[in-house]
Amino acid sequence: MNLQRTLLPLAALLPAAALAACATPVTKDELQQPAYTIELARVQGAEEDPQAQSFLSRAEDHLTQARKHIKNEDHEQARASLTRAQADAEVALGYARLDATRDDADATLVQARNLEASLNTRR
Numbered sequence: 065m066n067l068q069r070t071l072l073p074l075a076a077l078l079p080a081a082a083l084a085a086c087a088t089p090v091t092k093d094e095l096q097q098p099a100y101t102i103e104l105a106r107v108q109g110a111e112e113d114p115q116a117q118s119f120l121s122r123a124e125d126h127l128t129q130a131r132k133h134i135k136n137e138d139h140e141q142a143r144a145s146l147t148r149a150q151a152d153a154e155v156a157l158g159y160a161r162l163d164a165t166r167d168d169a170d171a172t173l174v175q176a177r178n179l180e181a182s183l184n185t186r187r
Contacts, residue, residue, distance in 0.1 A: 101153035108160035116159035123152035
C-alpha cells in the first residue's frame with residue numbers, strides 16, 4: 065500500500081517528462097550528425113550510384129524538413145525528420161561503400177589475372 069502511494073505520483077509524472085523531452089530544442093549535435101553522414105556518403109561516391117543517390121536525395125530532403133521544423137519550433141517533428149535523414153544517409157553511404165568495394169575487388173581480380181598470365185608465359 066505504501067509502495068502504491070509512492071509509485072502512483074511518479075507514474076503520473078512520466079507523461080509530463082516525456083513531453084518535456086520532446087519540447088526540448090534540437091541540439092547542434094543532433095542536427096550535425098545526419099549532415100555529416102550525408103557529406104560522408106557524397107565523399108564515398110553516393111552521387112554516382114543510382115540507388116545511393118536516391119537515398120542521398122531523400123536524406124537531404126528530410127534534413128531540409130528538419131530545419132524547417134526547428135525554425136517553427138516543432139522539435140518532435142524535427143527529431144523525426146532527423147532520424148529519417150540519418151537512416152537514409154546511412155543507406156546511401158552503404159551503397160556507396162558497396163560500389164567502392166566492388167571496384168576494388170574488380171581491380172584486384174584484374175591484377176590477379178594479369179599476374180597469372182605473366183606466370184604462364186614464363187613457363
